[in-house]
Amino acid sequence: MRGMDQAQARSWLGTALAEARTGLAEGGIPIGAALYGADGTLLGRGHNRRVQDDDPSMHAETAAFRDAGRQRTYRGTTMVTTLSPCWYCSGLVRQFGISRVVVGEAATFHGGHDWLAEHGVEILLLDDPECTEMMRDFIKRNPALWNEDIGD
Amino acid sequence: MRGMDQAQARSWLGTALAEARTGLAEGGIPIGAALYGADGTLLGRGHNRRVQDDDPSMHAETAAFRDAGRQRTYRGTTMVTTLSPCWYCSGLVRQFGISRVVVGEAATFHGGHDWLAEHGVEILLLDDPECTEMMRDFIKRNPALWNEDIGD
Numbered sequence: 001m002r003g004m005d006q007a008q009a010r011s012w013l014g015t016a017l018a019e020a021r022t023g024l025a026e027g028g029i030p031i032g033a034a035l036y037g038a039d040g041t042l043l044g045r046g047h048n049r050r051v052q053d054d055d056p057s058m059h060a061e062t063a064a065f066r067d068a069g070r071q072r073t074y075r076g077t078t079m080v081t082t083l084s085p086c087w088y089c090s091g092l093v094r095q096f097g098i099s100r101v102v103v104g105e106a107a108t109f110h111g112g113h114d115w116l117a118e119h120g121v122e123i124l125l126l127d128d129p130e131c132t133e134m135m136r137d138f139i140k141r142n143p144a145l146w147n148e149d150i151g152d
Numbered sequence: 153m154r155g156m157d158q159a160q161a162r163s164w165l166g167t168a169l170a171e172a173r174t175g176l177a178e179g180g181i182p183i184g185a186a187l188y189g190a191d192g193t194l195l196g197r198g199h200n201r202r203v204q205d206d207d208p209s210m211h212a213e214t215a216a217f218r219d220a221g222r223q224r225t226y227r228g229t230t231m232v233t234t235l236s237p238c239w240y241c242s243g244l245v246r247q248f249g250i251s252r253v254v255v256g257e258a259a260t261f262h263g264g265h266d267w268l269a270e271h272g273v274e275i276l277l278l279d280d281p282e283c284t285e286m287m288r289d290f291i292k293r294n295p296a297l298w299n300e301d302i303g304d
Contacts, residue, residue, distance in 0.1 A: 091243020
């Protein structure tokens, strides 16, 4: 990893994890994300809102991106997410030039983080056991909801 | 083109164009989209809302997708958009398995429609002069806003 240290990444993952836990408590899909600025400021945070708002467009990453409001540039920003980003969210990262993605886990779902790495995005995969356990347990209990969320 | 005829595609593009014109009249970025079901039902429609709602997450395609609400499957659906979809919106199409994309024009912005075609999405590029003219005129008058919208 070039620009950031693991301790900082793990601390930022805590914000995304808190969002995922909030989503779970609301009866939603437990995926959380946060967008940090180049200077380390928290720009936005959010979680998947498919169930809560009946809104299929609000994945965790899009919710955090939206929460950050309009930004002049995304250069130097870091998207932190509890789960490997799907194509929709990977496309978001690539289109807007978000520089880094910290991924909590990719064991339950292998999204587009390799594709992002090929296109110059710095990826840090943390293999966090709490992220994996929360998602594995959720998928086991709610397979239909999970499949709906990833278009399967 | 396999499944759909040009006349139907051009008629559906009219819905997306009407959305783009509404966006322009609101002072926004004139890109519109519509999602049609496998049976030809209009499921959702929308336009870019960056300016109107200060919401960078609402591109035309995401707005139409959101407007359609939760769907059990996107098999057989068609996303119609006045402009070639950016990576964010191309990722949306790929992730949710939207079957077809009708593209008004790709002259002012060449998005991810080739990538979608490589991954099995049926693409119909209409090269519509009204779409091209509206977008070209907008970009000329509002270069900073346009660059913001595509993360440039």
